[in-house]
Amino acid sequence: MPEGHTLHRLARLHQRRFAGAPVAVSSPQGRFADSAAAVDGRVLRRTSAWGKHLFHHYSGGGIVHVHLGLYGAFTEWERPAADPLPAPVGQVRMRMVGAAFGSDLRGPTVCEVIDESQVAEVVARLGPDPLRRDADPSWAWARIMKSRRPIGALLMDQTVMAGVGNVYRSELLFRHRIDPYRAGQQITEAEFAAAWTDLVALMKVGLRRGKIIAVFPEHDHGAPSYRPDRPRTYVYRRAGDPCRLCGTTVRTAEMEGRNLFWCPTCQS
Numbered sequence: 001m002p003e004g005h006t007l008h009r010l011a012r013l014h015q016r017r018f019a020g021a022p023v024a025v026s027s028p029q030g031r032f033a034d035s036a037a038a039v040d041g042r043v044l045r046r047t048s049a050w051g052k053h054l055f056h057h058y059s060g061g062g063i064v065h066v067h068l069g070l071y072g073a074f075t076e077w078e079r080p081a082a083d084p085l086p087a088p089v090g091q092v093r094m095r096m097v098g099a100a101f102g103s104d105l106r107g108p109t110v111c112e113v114i115d116e117s118q119v120a121e122v123v124a125r126l127g128p129d130p131l132r133r134d135a136d137p138s139w140a141w142a143r144i145m146k147s148r149r150p151i152g153a154l155l156m157d158q159t160v161m162a163g164v165g166n167v168y169r170s171e172l173l174f175r176h177r178i179d180p181y182r183a184g185q186q187i188t189e190a191e192f193a194a195a196w197t198d199l200v201a202l203m204k205v206g207l208r209r210g211k212i213i214a215v216f217p218e219h220d221h222g223a224p225s226y227r228p229d230r231p232r233t234y235v236y237r238r239a240g241d242p243c244r245l246c247g248t249t250v251r252t253a254e255m256e257g258r259n260l261f262w263c264p265t266c267q268s
């Protein structure tokens with residue numbers, strides 16, 4: 001599942017490519033057709049992201065709200081100099097066509113047109129997003145310090161903190177030597193503050209580079225990644241492999257429906 005930095009990158013890309021001009025919005029697949037008609041041909045005023053939610057704000061007040069979920073993805077394309085436009089491939093829920101670029105959205109969990117008050121309702125359910133300037137970490141800390149739930153689950157709870165997915169969760173806890181099973185109320189304020197600061201920095205790198213980079217150069221000895229085209233990680237998807245620091249076998253277990261990865265020696 002895409003993590004928060006991916007949505008912020010999309011918001012920036014769509015802002016650069018489409019904002020300030022009318023956008024033809026359609027639903028080649030049909031499922032979004034009625035809603036698309038409400039913003040079709042309107043000027044895209046701006047884009048925004050909060051956690052894993054993306055918003056396209058159009059003139060006239062309509063806002064396209066997208067959550068990619070597990071399988072959703074945008075395909076970005078350059079508009080050919082002469083028509084016709086490329087034929088939609090597969091189930092394209094939403095197609096955006098601007099003067100020079102196009103974008104096709106497939107497989108999202110949410111794709112709807114809402115208004116500002118509904119955006120406020122979506123955002124009210126979300127915790128602070130480390131990539132937003134207005135993020136207030138004290139909100140997340142207030143939830144964590146009182147909770148008996150394991151910190152590994154709290155970090156993934158979008159109402160506690162928005163935008164963190166499994167990779168950032170696993171890697172952040174390793175970087176701070178925190179056992180993912182430790183209860184929120186057993187985390188010290190200093191640990192939380194250090195982890196939040198680190199998370200903001202890590203996610204900014206992800207936003208800039210378009211990939212998650214969590215391993216310090218001094219620990220990056222060229223051991224293979226979990227997939228050839230993916231960055232190296234300390235523990236994420238390295239179950240059964242030796243810990244990069246201590247050699248202990250990295251473990252995995254399911255926590256609240258998602259696979260957790262950790263080093264039982266470094267994070268004890």
Ligand SMILES: [Zn+2]
Pocket residue numbers: 243244245246247248263264265266267
């Ligand atoms: Zn270790």
